[in-house]
Amino acid sequence: MNNNNSLSRRDFIKSSVVAGTAGVVGGFPLLSSCSTERSKKGEMTLPELLEQAPDGKVIKAGLIGCGGRGTGAAMDFLNAGPNLQIVALGDVFQDKLNSCREILKKERNVEIADENCFIGFDSYEKVIDSGVDLVLLCTPPHFRPAHVEAAVNARKHIFMEKPIAVDPFGVRKVLAAVKRAKNLNLNIVSGTIRRSQKDYMETRRRVLNGEIGDIVGANIIRNGGALWFRTRRPEWSDMEYMLRNWVNFCWLSGDHITEQFIHEVDVMNWYLGKNPIKATGWGGRQRRVTGDQYDFFSIEYLYDNGMRTHCAARQIDGCTNGKVEQINCTDGYADASGKLYDWNGNVIWEYPYPEEGDTQSPWKVKNPFVQEHINLVTAIRTGNTINDGEDQAYSSLITIMGRMAAYTGKDITWDEVLNSDLYLGPKTYIMGPVENIPETIPVAGVPGKE
Numbered sequence: 079m080n081n082n083n084s085l086s087r088r089d090f091i092k093s094s095v096v097a098g099t100a101g102v103v104g105g106f107p108l109l110s111s112c113s114t115e116r117s118k119k120g121e122m123t124l125p126e127l128l129e130q131a132p133d134g135k136v137i138k139a140g141l142i143g144c145g146g147r148g149t150g151a152a153m154d155f156l157n158a159g160p161n162l163q164i165v166a167l168g169d170v171f172q173d174k175l176n177s178c179r180e181i182l183k184k185e186r187n188v189e190i191a192d193e194n195c196f197i198g199f200d201s202y203e204k205v206i207d208s209g210v211d212l213v214l215l216c217t218p219p220h221f222r223p224a225h226v227e228a229a230v231n232a233r234k235h236i237f238m239e240k241p242i243a244v245d246p247f248g249v250r251k252v253l254a255a256v257k258r259a260k261n262l263n264l265n266i267v268s269g270t271i272r273r274s275q276k277d278y279m280e281t282r283r284r285v286l287n288g289e290i291g292d293i294v295g296a297n298i299i300r301n302g303g304a305l306w307f308r309t310r311r312p313e314w315s316d317m318e319y320m321l322r323n324w325v326n327f328c329w330l331s332g333d334h335i336t337e338q339f340i341h342e343v344d345v346m347n348w349y350l351g352k353n354p355i356k357a358t359g360w361g362g363r364q365r366r367v368t369g370d371q372y373d374f375f376s377i378e379y380l381y382d383n384g385m386r387t388h389c390a391a392r393q394i395d396g397c398t399n400g401k402v403e404q405i406n407c408t409d410g411y412a413d414a415s416g417k418l419y420d421w422n423g424n425v426i427w428e429y430p431y432p433e434e435g436d437t438q439s440p441w442k443v444k445n446p447f448v449q450e451h452i453n454l455v456t457a458i459r460t461g462n463t464i465n466d467g468e469d470q471a472y473s474s475l476i477t478i479m480g481r482m483a484a485y486t487g488k489d490i491t492w493d494e495v496l497n498s499d500l501y502l503g504p505k506t507y508i509m510g511p512v513e514n515i516p517e518t519i520p521v522a523g524v525p526g527k528e
Contacts, residue, residue, distance in 0.1 A: 122283045127276055127444060131159030131455035139212040140166035140194075140205035142225060144178035147239060148216030150447065151269070152178070155214060155237070156186055158451035166194040166208040168201030169217075170321060170509075199507040206232045212458070215239060218324040219332055220503050223248035223255075226467075230255045233262055235458055237451065239269040241340045241474040242467070244332035246498040249475045256467030263463050267454040268470035270344040271446035274453060277416040277429040282349060284427065290418055291408030296346045296387040299402040300339050303395045307368045316512035326369025328481075329503035329515060333371045335361075335484075336477040339391040342403055343480075344473040345414050346387060349405050353472055354379035354387075357490045359483035363519050365394045370517050377480035389480065487522030 141152045144167055152164050164182060167190050169175040175195055182188040196204040202225050206213060212235040215225045219241045229236050236259070243249045259266055272278045285293070308323040324330040331337040347353075359377035366373045374392040381387075403414035410420040416429030432439030444452075457464040479495040482488075504512055 121287045124276075124279055124283055127449065128452055128456060129444065131162075131452045132459050133160045134459035136161045136163055137212055137455060137458060138163050138165045138210045139214055140164070140168065140208055140210035141178070141214045141216065142168045142202045142205050143215065143217035143221075143239075144169040144171075144174045145216070148214065149178045149181050151214045151216050151237065151239065151451075152182060153185065154445075154447045155451045155455075156188070157448050158455050162455065164188055164190065166190065166196070166205045166210055168196040168205040170197065170199055170201065172197055203228060206234060211235060212237065212454075218321070218330040219337065220244050220248070220330045223251035226252050227255045230259045230262070230264060233264065235265045235454065236467075237267050237269070237454055238467070238470075240344075240470065241332055241336050241477065242268065242470050243474050243478075244329060244336060245478060245500045245502045246475065246495055247501040249471050249478070250496075252467065252471045252474075256465060256471065259467065260463075260465055264465070265454055265457045265463055266465045266467040267450050267457075268466050269450065270341060270470055270473065271450060272341060272345050272414070273348060273466070274449040275446040276441070276443045277431070278345065278414055280429060281412055281414055281416050281418070284418060285349065285405055285407065285412050289427070290410035290412065290420075293349060293385075293405060293407050295385055295406040296349065296389075297402055297404040297406065298342045298346050298387065298389040299391070299400065300342050301390075301392045301397065301399050301401070303397075303399065304365060304373070304393050305334070305338075307366070309368065315510050316515075317507070317509050320512060320515075323368055326366065326371055327515075328369075328371050331371070332474075332478065332502075333375075333481050334373075334393050335375045335377075335391055335481050336474060338393075339375070339389070340473055340477050342391075342401065343389055343477050344470070345403050346389070346405070347469070347473050347476060349414070350381070350385075350387075352381060353492055354476065354479070355382050355492050356380040357476075357479045357483040357495075359480050360487065360522065361484035368517070370515075370519055372484065372519070375480065375484050377483060379476070379480070485520040485522060 139155055141148055141164060156162055156164060167175050167178060175197060179190050182190065194208050206228055213229045215222055215236060215238040222238060223243050226236060226238060242252045256266060305325050307326050310319045320327050320330060325337060357377055357379050359375060361372040361375035363372050373394050376390040379387045405412040405414060410418060410426065412418050417425055418427040420426055430441045432442055453464060475495060479490050482495060483490045
């Protein structure tokens with residue numbers, strides 16, 4: 079294979095924007111989002127993953143976005159260590175807030191005071207101003223950039239669910255906020271869980287240490303069933319309908335290539351450590367019944383060294399489902415979730431999962447939804463700042479790049495997407511009509527001629 083078309087380990091380490099470090103402060107090992115350090119031999123090693131965050135003064139958190147994922151994030155935060163509190167809730171819908179409040183009371187005996195429960199599009203500002211140390215940002219991702227910006231301006235630590243934006247305008251806003259957060263020593267952890275999952279971390283460590291040669295490409299697939307949807311009720315305004323059906327509207331979710339497939343694309347980016355220079359893509363819709371999104375995508379990304387990767391996702395019931403996170407190398411390939419193969423398909427290493435019930439094994443894989451909060455709380459309490467916001471901004475932008483290529487049928491370059499003025503959604507938010515966002519599906523190209 080021509081070495082000019084391969085990404086060497088030396089070049090990877092030199093140019094990587096995601097290869098992080100782990101440090102020890104105050105006697106506590108702290109795992110960064112990238113979770114790697116180098117031995118004296120120059121090889122990547124993994125620090126110990128803490129079972130829970132170290133004790134310390136009370137950390138008060140506010141939850142912004144009280145749906146299922148937000149409620150789950152609140153529980154994950156409470157499970158990360160001692161002296162952690164959820165003290166404020168914010169959402170646009172009273173029923174969502176009430177449900178979250180009831181679950182916290184039932185499951186964890188946590189009671190949120192009436193005066194700390196906020197409803198409306200400005201509820202995020204009220205949660206931020208309620209005396210919290212940290213915010214959990216779990217609304218539909220359209221709102222994430224404004225919420226990140228406000229939290230950083232108020233000097234709050236941040237957990238932000240993926241993705242961090244739905245358009246280039248929002249990505250740039252997050253990048254600016256993340257840069258300011260670094261200057262303020264604020265901690266930011268994103269909800270792309272694989273970077274906090276030990277089996278994924280160990281597999282990546284082995285690949286980057288060269289156990290199957292140099293990285294030359296990737297094949298990334300996520301095929302699953304259709305997501306939930308809500309049909310419109312007569313009493314709902316345009317805005318309420320879209321918000322209650324948010325995973326089916328591009329301006330709110332970014333389409334499923336951004337909202338869900340970002341997990342797998344982020345794994346690819348974590349390995350490659352560089353951004354593509356061009357995306358070529360296609361997609362379409364066959365089965366969705368509401369909203370304006372596609373239900374399948376196929377994207378090819380081109381890199382500056384000639385390397386190509388393929389990423390495809392589908393959400394249709396009744397089809398063969400499966401996930402592929404294959405990193406191709408000169409001497410074999412990796413299943414990023416825990417196996418290395420030679421090019422004859424023979425397994426040459428697999429993650430040594432402990433037997434069921436073995437809680438003492440060093441290979442136990444902690445629930446990554448909790449582990450990311452352990453990392454965040456540990457960083458706050460040790461003073462060893464972590465901030466993965468830039469990595470997640472670029473992962474979001476790469477998925478947006480692919481979506482734009484599929485929607486338009488045009489090749490999209492990195493410079494084009496990074497500098498695009500594309501903004502999705504209304505500029506003001508009211509529970510009423512939403513202008514200029516018809517429930518129509520993007521169609522690539524132009525009609526053929528007879």
